[in-house]
Amino acid sequence: MGQKSEAGLDDRFRRFGTVGFTGITRVNDFIAHLEEGRVAGTRCRDCGQVFFPPCADCRSCFSRRMAWFAVEGEGRLVSWSRLAFGPAGFQEDVPYTIALLDFGGYKVFGRVDRAVSEEELAVGLPMKVRVERLPGDRLSYAFVKA
Numbered sequence: 001m002g003q004k005s006e007a008g009l010d011d012r013f014r015r016f017g018t019v020g021f022t023g024i025t026r027v028n029d030f031i032a033h034l035e036e037g038r039v040a041g042t043r044c045r046d047c048g049q050v051f052f053p054p055c056a057d058c059r060s061c062f063s064r065r066m067a068w069f070a071v072e073g074e075g076r077l078v079s080w081s082r083l084a085f086g087p088a089g090f091q092e093d094v095p096y097t098i099a100l101l102d103f104g105g106y107k108v109f110g111r112v113d114r115a116v117s118e119e120e121l122a123v124g125l126p127m128k129v130r131v132e133r134l135p136g137d138r139l140s141y142a143f144v145k146a
């Protein structure tokens with residue numbers, strides 16, 4: 001799974017989402033977790049702070065000792081928005097809905113699966129994350145009803 005580019009760079013992150021804005025990060029294992037069907041965040045081994053999107057450094061105590069954890073179980077829908085105009089690279093995808101789920105100790109931002117209709121969405125709705133395989137060997141995740 002450790003795919004390196006010709007330059008020897010670990011650019012796995014290029015496979016994330018419809019449009020890749022960055023290919024090189026210190027959290028490339030995010031892609032390895034997606035490959036295995038998990039959406040993952042990081043947790044600080046020193047102070048316990050949880051991060052999503054994953055961070056390689058703790059913003060609370062500046063530790064670099066981070067561990068991956070899987071986003072599991074049900075989150076509660078906090079907020080959502082239907083996009084009629086897509087940002088650069090996403091124009092072909094509109095309309096789609098972005099949302100924020102609260103998993104207790106952390107929140108996850110992402111897209112609502114197209115199978116979920118706007119009418120079904122309500123504050124507090126239990127939802128979960130599901131890994132998606134996109135054309136062109138790309139990976140992402142979307143929210144579905146729990």
Ligand SMILES: [Zn+2]
Nearest residue numbers: 044047058061
């Ligand atoms: Zn910390």
